[in-house]
Amino acid sequence: MKLIEVKDLSFSYDENIPVLSDISFALEEGTYTVIVGHNGSGKSTLAKLLAGLLAPNKGEIKIGGTALNADTIESMRAHIGIVFQNPDNQFIGSTVRDDIAFGLENHLVPSVKMDEIINTYAAYVSMQDYLDKEPSSLSGGQKQRVAIAGVLAMQPSILLLDEATSMLDPKGRKEVGELIHALHQKKQLTILSITHDIEETRFADNVIVLNKGKIYRFAKAEKLFENPDDLKNIGLDIPYIYELRAKYAKYGIHLRSRDIEGMAEELWQLNLKK
Numbered sequence: 001m002k003l004i005e006v007k008d009l010s011f012s013y014d015e016n017i018p019v020l021s022d023i024s025f026a027l028e029e030g031t032y033t034v035i036v037g038h039n040g041s042g043k044s045t046l047a048k049l050l051a052g053l054l055a056p057n058k059g060e061i062k063i064g065g066t067a068l069n070a071d072t073i074e075s076m077r078a079h080i081g082i083v084f085q086n087p088d089n090q091f092i093g094s095t096v097r098d099d100i101a102f103g104l105e106n107h108l109v110p111s112v113k114m115d116e117i118i119n120t121y122a123a124y125v126s127m128q129d130y131l132d133k134e135p136s137s138l139s140g141g142q143k144q145r146v147a148i149a150g151v152l153a154m155q156p157s158i159l160l161l162d163e164a165t166s167m168l169d170p171k172g173r174k175e176v177g178e179l180i181h182a183l184h185q186k187k188q189l190t191i192l193s194i195t196h197d198i199e200e201t202r203f204a205d206n207v208i209v210l211n212k213g214k215i216y217r218f219a220k221a222e223k224l225f226e227n228p229d230d231l232k233n234i235g236l237d238i239p240y241i242y243e244l245r246a247k248y249a250k251y252g253i254h255l256r257s258r259d260i261e262g263m264a265e266e267l268w269q270l271n272l273k274k
């Protein structure tokens with residue numbers, strides 16, 4: 001089923017300056033999509049439109065077949081959980097438990113049920129041992145994991161991340177990256193992740209490249225990086241593994257791995273066959 005359908009979407013903050021123009025794409029339920037593009041290409045604006053925080057000037061967004069508009073927006077907001085860039089701006093409670101519970105309390109979930117939900121989602125993000133800790137004592141990666149648990153506790157159909165890893169150190173980025181990957185693989189969650197980290201595209205089903213407010217490419221990662229110059233022409237890098245693949249392809253060696261270890265193994269096996 002197509003969970004997200006965007007058709008001919010255009011938006012501008014100031015009527016003379018288009019920020020997004022004629023954006024159309026559709027995403028299947030359970031897929032993991034990464035959105036990349038330069039600063040100012042309109043990624044966060046698109047996220048806000050999808051979350052119903054902004055209204056389009058033209059075009060339509062449908063979530064699960066229902067169009068987002070003034071009449072449906074209140075009920076539709078619950079379908080999209082958003083995690084933003086700065087982990088410190090997402091905390092309200094004095095403990096990790098309070099933070100995960102925050103959205104639930106607003107939805108009048110009975111307290112017995114609430115404990116169960118908090119424990120479940122804290123375990124999803126491997127933070128079950130930190131429930132009584134103060135959020136300020138956590139690392140950046142742990143804070144983002146708690147933020148993700150709080151959003152998931154609301155049981156959205158879509159998890160939308162706007163540069164959720166960009167303020168983290170390499171360890172935090174790896175932790176959160178792996179969590180996103182696991183949520184997709186094990187929980188079949190529909191994930192839309194905006195990032196500047198091109199390496200994140202390696203495990204995505206789809207990649208959307210935004211350039212100057214337009215969709216430059218919408219493709220499977222495998223397909224998109226087949227021709228490295230396509231992205232380099234607009235000044236974007238491609239994941240290191242695909243750089244390597246392209247180099248080997250020039251010599252007629254077509255590798256399929258999405259990580260270095262797998263690639264080393266593939267090369268080793270080829271060597272054995274010779």
Ligand SMILES: Nc1ncnc2c1ncn2[C@@H]1O[C@H](COP(=O)(O)OP(=O)(O)OP(=O)(O)O)[C@@H](O)[C@H]1O
Nearest residue numbers: 013014019037038039040041042043044045046163
């Ligand atoms: N609230 C606003 N009012 C006016 N213009 C805005 C507003 N927010 C963003 N813009 C402009 O809209 C354009 C797209 O911004 P947006 O934040 O969507 O880009 P982005 O791709 O998320 O960039 P970044 O990678 O820097 O986060 C930019 O030119 C920006 O200056």
Ligand SMILES: [Mg+2]
Nearest residue numbers: 043044045162
């Ligand atoms: Mg942005």
